[in-house]
Amino acid sequence: MGLWQCPICTYDNDDGLLSCDVCGVFRDSSSVAANNDERKVCDLGKDSGASMLAKSLFARKPHGETEKDVVLDKLLSKRVNDSYEKGNAKGRFDALREMFMTPKHSSSINIGDSAPPRASGKKGILKFAPKIDKTEKSAASLSAIGDPDQCENSSARDNGDASEILSSNLHPLKLDKKSKGTRKMTSAAEYKPEKWVLSEEEGCLSQLNLAIVGHVDSGKSTLSGRLLHLLGMISKKVMHKNEKEAKEKGKGSFTYAWAMDESTVAYFKTEKYRVVLLDSPGHKDFVPNMISGVTQADAAILVVDASIGSFEAGLGGNGFGQTREHAQLIRSFGVEQIIIAVNKMDVVEYSRGRFDDIKVQLGSFLRSYGFKESNVTWVPLSVMENQNLISPASDVRLTCWYEGCYLLDAIDSLQSPPREVSKPLLLPICDGISSHSLGQVAACGKLERGALRSGSKVLVMPSGDLATIRAIERDSSPCSVARAGDNVAVSLQGIDGGHVIPGGVLCLPDFPVTVASTLELKILVLAITAPILIGSQVEFHIHHARTAAKVVKILSLIDPKSGKSSKRPPRLLTAKQSAIIEVSLDEAVCVEAFSECRVLGRVILRAAGNTIAVGIVTRVIEPET
Ligand SMILES: Nc1nc2c(ncn2[C@@H]2O[C@H](COP(=O)(O)OP(=O)(O)OP(=O)(O)O)[C@@H](O)[C@H]2O)c(=O)[nH]1
Numbered sequence: 094m095g096l097w098q099c100p101i102c103t104y105d106n107d108d109g110l111l112s113c114d115v116c117g118v119f120r121d122s123s124s125v126a127a128n129n130d131e132r133k134v135c136d137l138g139k140d141s142g143a144s145m146l147a148k149s150l151f152a153r154k155p156h157g158e159t160e161k162d163v164v165l166d167k168l169l170s171k172r173v174n175d176s177y178e179k180g181n182a183k184g185r186f187d188a189l190r191e192m193f194m195t196p197k198h199s200s201s202i203n204i205g206d207s208a209p210p211r212a213s214g215k216k217g218i219l220k221f222a223p224k225i226d227k228t229e230k231s232a233a234s235l236s237a238i239g240d241p242d243q244c245e246n247s248s249a250r251d252n253g254d255a256s257e258i259l260s261s262n263l264h265p266l267k268l269d270k271k272s273k274g275t276r277k278m279t280s281a282a283e284y285k286p287e288k289w290v291l292s293e294e295e296g297c298l299s300q301l302n303l304a305i306v307g308h309v310d311s312g313k314s315t316l317s318g319r320l321l322h323l324l325g326m327i328s329k330k331v332m333h334k335n336e337k338e339a340k341e342k343g344k345g346s347f348t349y350a351w352a353m354d355e356s357t358v359a360y361f362k363t364e365k366y367r368v369v370l371l372d373s374p375g376h377k378d379f380v381p382n383m384i385s386g387v388t389q390a391d392a393a394i395l396v397v398d399a400s401i402g403s404f405e406a407g408l409g410g411n412g413f414g415q416t417r418e419h420a421q422l423i424r425s426f427g428v429e430q431i432i433i434a435v436n437k438m439d440v441v442e443y444s445r446g447r448f449d450d451i452k453v454q455l456g457s458f459l460r461s462y463g464f465k466e467s468n469v470t471w472v473p474l475s476v477m478e479n480q481n482l483i484s485p486a487s488d489v490r491l492t493c494w495y496e497g498c499y500l501l502d503a504i505d506s507l508q509s510p511p512r513e514v515s516k517p518l519l520l521p522i523c524d525g526i527s528s529h530s531l532g533q534v535a536a537c538g539k540l541e542r543g544a545l546r547s548g549s550k551v552l553v554m555p556s557g558d559l560a561t562i563r564a565i566e567r568d569s570s571p572c573s574v575a576r577a578g579d580n581v582a583v584s585l586q587g588i589d590g591g592h593v594i595p596g597g598v599l600c601l602p603d604f605p606v607t608v609a610s611t612l613e614l615k616i617l618v619l620a621i622t623a624p625i626l627i628g629s630q631v632e633f634h635i636h637h638a639r640t641a642a643k644v645v646k647i648l649s650l651i652d653p654k655s656g657k658s659s660k661r662p663p664r665l666l667t668a669k670q671s672a673i674i675e676v677s678l679d680e681a682v683c684v685e686a687f688s689e690c691r692v693l694g695r696v697i698l699r700a701a702g703n704t705i706a707v708g709i710v711t712r713v714i715e716p717e718t
Pocket residue numbers: 307308309310311312313314315316346347350373374375376436437438439440474475476477478
């Protein structure tokens with residue numbers, strides 16, 4: 094069978110196909126063999142422009158199945174995965190869920206109680222496999238997207254006082270759509286924090302939310318498990334059980350990884366920080382969970398496998414490496430400080446040459462993604478042989494050339510992330526847990542702004558319902574006050590559990606966040622193979638929310654050098670382009686323009702299992718009423 098090349102994405106399609114298998118663009122009818130299908134192509138080809146191209150995406154699906162159906166099916170199947178493994182929540186939150194959900198505990202557990210929950214955390218999950226370019230242009234565009242000053246020049250302004258706040262359905266849980274007519278009452282600038290908000294707890298270490306990311310099998314879970322073990326956070330009993338089980342299954346090397354999976358805690362203390370680990374398995378199928386986890390990260394450890402071939406695979410020579418993709422996603426979510434843990438150095442005999450080579454190769458990618466050299470720390474280590482983890486290395490093959498810091502030292506050298514304690518409360522919900530029998534509801538997530546304490550009244554968005562904070566838990570222990578930066582589980586009173594959903598937000602009643610389904614975005618297109626068109630269906634991610642969305646307008650291209658918008662809107666977007674587009678979401682989300690609130694203004698677009706663009710919200714467009 095012959096081939097024909099798509100004029101748009103240049104993919105070589107089998108002769109029998111009427112439209113491009115990759116981007117859906119119709120084959121030029123003049124070159125199609127004279128058969129029955131030819132008439133169909135010509136008929137459809139009477140339509141013109143990008144909308145016709147978009148239609149072709151639907152035309153090739155069998156049995157009337159539309160592209161949208163396919164996207165939604167994918168979303169649904171992914172949600173099934175998500176429902177049992179949350180990359181961001183780790184043991185504490187899973188424990189809460191388990192306590193509420195298992196009959197064994199349901200009669201006795203009260204999350205307001207002071208007893209810490211017994212946990213059985215599941216391994217967090219994540220993955221994705223976009224092909225990402227390293228060109229200077231992409232770098233410039235990406236930096237521009239992450240730079241708030243450059244965002245100011247967009248047409249964007251939040252719709253402010255006139256915003257009507259709608260309840261909405263958000264994935265993965267369904268919420269009845271209803272308008273509460275909630276209105277913004279006060280501008281954030283008018284917020285005056287109460288005294289208790291600003292009075293710091295004495296002797297309390299500041300919390301550092303540390304994402305652990307990297308290519309599949311690079312050793313993330315083994316590293317996390319071993320760190321927790323070395324720092325005394327895993328009991329001998331649990332370790333013994335894991336060792337036994339791992340040996341029985343002939344997988345002795347997984348002892349530490351399993352310890353991480355079953356750890357009762359996923360945090361430890363250093364001299365400077367209470368560190369919460371956000372473990373993120375590297376398989377590409379779990380990137381959505383990784384995105385949710387990374388939105389909470391203050392800094393990250395990117396684990397790379399030093400073995401010959403594995404490091405290269407992680408860089409994506411075959412198009413499926415997660416090392417680069419994870420690095421780029423982390424950066425696009427505002428994480429600036431990164432530790433590169435060059436693991437499995439034992440496999441390469443602790444070779445200095447190999448370490449330097451990895452530094453050169455990966456370093457150039459990191460720079461192109463906007464990481465400053467001063468914010469990147471490189472640590473050669475072997476988790477298996479316990480070299481350079483919580484104390485200086487002892488193996489002479491490493492000590493003979495390496496004099497830098499060990500991993501724990503590198504973590505303590507991270508700069509304390511700025512905390513917006515004196516701003517109005519903002520807690521994006523990464524997980525909601527409810528027990529109908531007990532009438533209790535809990536929300537989990539990182540406090541991004543402000544503070545909360547037991548007894549405070551909060552607004553739960555997008556439903557717009559009021560609830561009262563009943564109890565707060567941090568690091569598996571109850572506390573009366575939590576502040577910006579803390580990762581907490583909060584039990585709520587007076588609210589229907591179905592309204593506390595991942596992607597929702599807890600905020601102050603006088604400072605509700607905006608809820609909208611039509612947004613203007615500034616995006617950087619990654620190394621896609623199919624162009625983005627008007628009508629393209631995408632999977633839209635924003636903080637912990639995700640929903641299907643459609644590109645409804647491509648407004649302008651942005652010149653990577655000048656940052657200026659083109660006068661004429663382009664018909665489609667290809668790899669490495671930066672553009673302003675408008676998207677319409679299937680479900681409304683809690684959102685603010687990036688210039689107003691970074692954490693609610695960063696977005697990622699995915700399609701067919703790949704990340705196709707990263708960007709920011711430049712304008713929240715009022716939903717039609
Ligand atoms: N030789 C050697 N093997 C290691 C080292 N660290 C981890 N491993 C092995 O690498 C394999 C993968 O480790 P994991 O911790 O499961 O890797 P991961 O990155 O969490 O994997 P995913 O969750 O699937 O992405 C296991 O067999 C580990 O025992 C190391 O320092 N040296």
